[in-house]
Amino acid sequence: MNARRDTTTQYTIGLGVLALAIFVTLTFYAPNFLSRANLNSMGSQFPEFGLLALGLLPAMITGGIDLSVVAIANLASIVAALLLRAGPEYALLAIPAALLTGLACGVLNGCLIAYLRLPPILATLGTLQLFGGIAIVITGGPSITGLPAWYSAWGTWSIGGFLPVPLIVFTIVAIGMGLFLRFSATGMRARLYGANPLAARFVGIQERKLVIKIYATAGVIASIAGLVILARANSATADYGASYLLLVILINILAGVSPFGGVGSTMGVVLAVITLQLISSGLNFLAFTAFTRDLFFGGLLIAIMSIRVIAEGRLGDFRTLISRRQT
Amino acid sequence: MSDPVLQIDGIHKAYGPVRVLADVALTLHAGEVRCLAGENGSGKSTLIKIMSGVVPKDAGTVRIAGQELSNDPAAAINAGLSVIYQDFSLFPNLTVAENIAFLRNVAHGERWHKRGSDRQLALNTLKRMGVDIDPSQPVELLPVASKQLIAIARALANDARIIVMDEPTTALTRSEVKRLQGIIEALKKDGVAFLFVSHKTEEIFAFCDTITVLRDGRVVSQGGADEFDADRLGRDMTGRDIETHRLPRELAPTAAPIMATRGLTRHGVYSDVDLSIAPGEIVALVGLLGSGRTELALSLFGQIEPDEGVIEFKGTIRRFREPLEAMDAGIAYVPEDRLTEGLFLDQPIGDNISVASLKPSGIVDRSGLRERAREAVKRLRIKTPGIEPSVATLSGGNQQRVVLARWMERNPELMILNGPTVGVDIGSKREIHEILLDLRKSGTAVLVVTDDLGEALALSDRILVMVRGRITGEFTADEIDEERLSLSVTEEAPAR
CATH class of the missing domain: 3.40.50.300 (P-loop containing nucleotide triphosphate hydrolases)
Structure with missing residues (x-):
């Protein structure tokens, strides 16, 4: 039998080298790249979609997907915005309320998948529309503005002038996610469940509880992203970040997360987020138009996936061998 | 004896560093039932998949009636070789008639679904086998033994001259096995050749004229079924005397059931x-x-x-x-x-x-x-x-x-x-x-x-x-x- 080689670690290292190479190249070819202003702006740009990518990660590790993360982020930011605007006595409730909104949305996703056994892609496609719809009805369309100055201030703060607060939030969530996936019983179960749901049933893994926990986690992280977006944009809109959804999936695939479940690391996602941000900034510096961004992202994704399949050698052979043996 | 309908020579196959088959040869004549015997993991399944063109071989030839086959499942089917896997690979949602006609329709490149001719073909084939099954029934409603007969009928409807069956009696009761024996006897007279793949001694001696034993990817012995007995077969398959003895143990203490x-x-x-x-x-x-x-x-x-x-x-x-x-x-x-x-x-x-x-x-x-x-x-x-x-x-x-x-x-x-x-x-x-x-x-x-x-x-x-x-x-x-x-x-x- 030809066993599949596990190339996850080498792949993650490769991704790190790629990010570093882009960084070094830009340092040489774009004189202003290393300026504090630029680093600061990059550091406050990527946390919001980085957070969304982290929210998607556990769902993908269980072999599912959560298409509703962006909609949850927007709904949570609208809830927070309404409370912030309602007056100082409600303002303290804004953050807990947004997090609760994310939790509720995530639990709903989890229940649809766990109890009705809807495929995750369909369940969350449905809730994507649902949450977006609720957001539109609440706002009536236009964005909610007029937030208290103290709230939006933190979106642009930098500690010591170079560590933007959103970046700190992202770092904390990333470390938390890394610990969760690696050291918690639930994280281990999620990975094994993603690798083989049927075998998981035979070792007493409670599928429903696990699925609900995972999608609830995704919902909460999405709502944190919503709070960051609210602070940065200084307003809440029902259709903010429409292009983020595909970007966030792209990040996870680039991070080496298997769309079939069972494989994926937080480090991979962090590196993928940074790589894409570097490419996107780099294109600006090298005077490409914004329109070329998708071209580069798409090309990179295809190239990396192809290289990976080739590097893993006879992966296809092995998969067919296994599937035949199962008949 | 006449020329063989199936002749396999010098088959080699490896998955990565693991050799699965080495220099395997085998012949099958019209009207012969040969058993391909071997333990799990001896390479039987891989050999069938190579014959049917599902898995590419590294070296060697597969000839049907003298014609060399390419690595293509459709070529094997067209040449008259049908494999009946253990799960039969039937379409449970389709009717008996549709299942029986399926291979033939694919092999002949039929563009249209013809209910009438499917039904006629199914009726004729089942009659040839001496089996009475309603062709308009969905296959999922049938018992296991009937599903197996449908799988055989599907092969016959496509003019199969060689039928390979993987562990055919695993799910059959004694009278069903008898019935299968009767059907196979009748088809042998028509010149259909069978290759049984099995590791079960009873099954092998009940059906087969000749035996080829495979162990660790090599043919270790072959010959007429009368040259073998259960002991020799077991020895050839496993490479050692079979342990039929009970494993030694102390008497179980009597305890209340758990x-x-x-x-x-x-x-x-x-x-x-x-x-x-x-x-x-x-x-x-x-x-x-x-x-x-x-x-x-x-x-x-x-x-x-x-x-x-x-x-x-x-x-x-x-x-x-x-x-x-x-x-x-x-x-x-x-x-x-x-x-x-x-x-x-x-x-x-x-x-x-x-x-x-x-x-x-x-x-x-x-x-x-x-x-x-x-x-x-x-x-x-x-x-x-x-x-x-x-x-x-x-x-x-x-x-x-x-x-x-x-x-x-x-x-x-x-x-x-x-x-x-x-x-x-x-x-x-x-x-x-x-x-x-x-x-x-x-x-x-x-x-x-x-x-x-x-x-x-x-x-x-x-x-x-x-x-x-x-x-x-x-x-x-x-x-x-x-x-x-x-x-x-x-x-x-x-x-x-």
Whole structure:
């Protein structure tokens, strides 16, 4: 039998080298790249979609997907915005309320998948529309503005002038996610469940509880992203970040997360987020138009996936061998 | 003798560094029934897949009626070679007629679905076989034996001259086997050649004219069926004298049963099952595929809920609604299909062992778990450089030991094993049996569900026979021999 080689670690290292190479190249070819202003702006740009990518990660590790993360982020930011605007006595409730909104949305996703056994892609496609719809009805369309100055201030703060607060939030969530996936019983179960749901049933893994926990986690992280977006944009809109959804999936695939479940690391996602941000900034510096961004992202994704399949050698052979043996 | 209809020469095949077939040759003449005999893992399945063009060969030729075949399933089908896999590969949602006509329609490149001609073809083919089945019935409603006949009819409808059958009698009762024999006799007279793939002695001698034995990817012997007897066949397949002796053991101390069922019934699957099993006892539950043995075992583990009857565990009546409840009560279950139900193939060996003993939530002690997994690997002599490689890198016997290690970590009081040595080489099989005897010695109750009668006789203290959902016999292992056990397993069901 030809066993599949596990190339996850080498792949993650490769991704790190790629990010570093882009960084070094830009340092040489774009004189202003290393300026504090630029680093600061990059550091406050990527946390919001980085957070969304982290929210998607556990769902993908269980072999599912959560298409509703962006909609949850927007709904949570609208809830927070309404409370912030309602007056100082409600303002303290804004953050807990947004997090609760994310939790509720995530639990709903989890229940649809766990109890009705809807495929995750369909369940969350449905809730994507649902949450977006609720957001539109609440706002009536236009964005909610007029937030208290103290709230939006933190979106642009930098500690010591170079560590933007959103970046700190992202770092904390990333470390938390890394610990969760690696050291918690639930994280281990999620990975094994993603690798083989049927075998998981035979070792007493409670599928429903696990699925609900995972999608609830995704919902909460999405709502944190919503709070960051609210602070940065200084307003809440029902259709903010429409292009983020595909970007966030792209990040996870680039991070080496298997769309079939069972494989994926937080480090991979962090590196993928940074790589894409570097490419996107780099294109600006090298005077490409914004329109070329998708071209580069798409090309990179295809190239990396192809290289990976080739590097893993006879992966296809092995998969067919296994599937035949199962008949 | 005339020219062979099928001639295979010098077949080589390797998956990566692992050689699966080496210089395999085989011939088949019109009207001949040849058995391709071999243990699990001897390369039989790969050889069939090469013949049918599903798997590419590294070297060698496959000729049908003198014509060399390319690596293309359609070419093999067009040349008149049909393979009937163990699960028959029928379309359950289509009718009998559509299933029978399917291969022919594909082979002839039919563009349109013609209900009338499909039906006529099905009727003619079934008549040729002397079988009476309504062609407009959906296949999923038919019993297993009829499905097999449909699969044969499908091959015949496409003018098959060579029919390869993979373990054809696994799910058949005695009278169904007789009927299959009759049909095959009739088709032999028409000049159809059969290649039976099997490792079951009874099946081989009941059907075959000639035998080719495959071991570790090589042909080790071949000849007429009359040149072989069960002993020689067993020796050739395994490379050693078969162990028919019961494994030595001390007498089981009499103890109150740890688990007992009364009137356990699941409609249409098993009914009125009374069984009991005591600590320090190995009980074998034997039955054909589809006898309800697996479903019964799953019910004891909380994976399937019975409709009626009670399960008593350690003196109290329990209802296990999910495996976790059964696990917490002290029950372990080693599933039938290691690859799909037992293992997380792409995942590390260590995690595959630790998974059943993770705590409900919170932070896990990873280094502690790894240490315990390492000890388990050592204790069960699993051959691996470490616990980090994925479990897919192990051989069948070692994979099964990983599953055993997983459950032994929990010190279960009742261990249920479904087909514990399927697809395991003969040496590992013996060692797995010894592990189970050790468990018995330490006071664990062991229930082994199996269709390997030799295994049941060698391993167990008591044997329960299941036929069509009912326990029809109970023997102590030393009062019965393999022949009588086989008769009782393939017996016709009493009327329900």
